Amino acid sequence: MKMDAIDCIMTRRSIRKYDKKEVSKDIINKILAAAMMAPSAHDQRPWRFLVITDKKLLEKAANVYKYHGMVKDAAFAILACGDPSVEKQEGFWIQDCSAATQNLLLASHSLGLGSVWTGVFPRTDRVDAFRKLFSIPQPIIPFALIPFGYPAETRQKEDRYDETKVHWNTW
Amino acid sequence: MKMDAIDCIMTRRSIRKYDKKEVSKDIINKILAAAMMAPSAHDQRPWRFLVITDKKLLEKAANVYKYHGMVKDAAFAILACGDPSVEKQEGFWIQDCSAATQNLLLASHSLGLGSVWTGVFPRTDRVDAFRKLFSIPQPIIPFALIPFGYPAETRQKEDRYDETKVHWNTW
Secondary structure (H helix, E strand, O other): OOOEHHHHHHHOOOOOOEOOOOOOHHHHHHHHHHHOOOOOHHHOOOEEEEEEOOHHHHHHHHOOOHHHHHHHHOOEEEEEEEOHHHOOOOOOHHHHHHHHHHHHHHHHHHOOOEEOOEEOOOOHHHHHHHHHHHOOOOOOEEEEEEEEEOEOOOOOOOOOOOHHHEEEOOO | OOOEHHHHHHHOOOOOOEOOOOOOHHHHHHHHHHHOOOOOHHHOOOEEEEEEOOHHHHHHHHOOOHHHHHHHHOOEEEEEEEOHHHOOOOOOHHHHHHHHHHHHHHHHHHOOOEEOOEEOOOOHHHHHHHHHHHOOOOOOEEEEEEEEEOEOOOOOOOOOOOHHHEEEOOO
16 A cells, blocks of 8 residues: 555544454554654654553543543554653653654554544643553653544545745744 | 655655755745644644745854754755644644654655754753744744755665564553
8 A cells, every 4th residue: 555645644634433443463563663763852762652452451541531532442552652761952852752653643544544643741630640551660751642543434635734824034 | 756655754864965956936835735734732733934945044044053054055944933822732832843843854855855853942042042043923932943955965764663662552
């Protein structure tokens, strides 16, 4: 399955309804490999990924807070986490983990899956809840929860270009 | 020009040496459109983009601090900025701008350009310097500076997959 990179970026939408079809481990590994190709400050790669395929754990993750409900129907989910202890310059791990998460979304879309980025960090209530649920040790920080599955909804391409957000040479 | 999305993600490398060839406005607009297709918390799209094509301004931007030197040779650069004032939930603008920046890098790579993400926020010295140089008003925050150009260096594909960073169902 091939999808042009620009088409992939332009047609990716948040998908919150998933088919019951399973996703192969080969596809999950491709998506993880894509995440790890993100750039990072000083190439420190401060990310970690908890892959959740167990149905009972998906249900527990779905109950952490109300906007994560779709997680229970996902084929799998990834809890992207950060490890600030490897940083050479403080504070960039959030950007590095975000770039990795965007790669997760794009790679999964190009492979025919749907996914959605649900925010965890910097909401301390959510960080604490996921830390407790999955026994995630310090200094690792739960960052974002991304459920994946073959889409059971179709969403139209959207044009988000907004020229008022672009400045040329002067503000 | 077409490039498979997975290939794009897996072969993108940071490119710091640029050819003198100009980049068309059509390509710059395609890259900006890709950035604006990033997901964002509550779909608030808290990003702004200052596109720098003026050679004198590129030189000034290159002198802000030592790791930005390659900016003077870029065909153009984009100073990605954030607008935290539009947020419904505090603190997610950094993730949103990071996702947009990753789209900038991937889109440019797929269109034959090289680029590199150079960090600005949260380093207050750099934020202040770019704010002053381009008269960027509050509450906008200079976030990252990305120079672009046709590559004058080739970098090999790298395998960054690290299975020690992946956990399956339990930490």
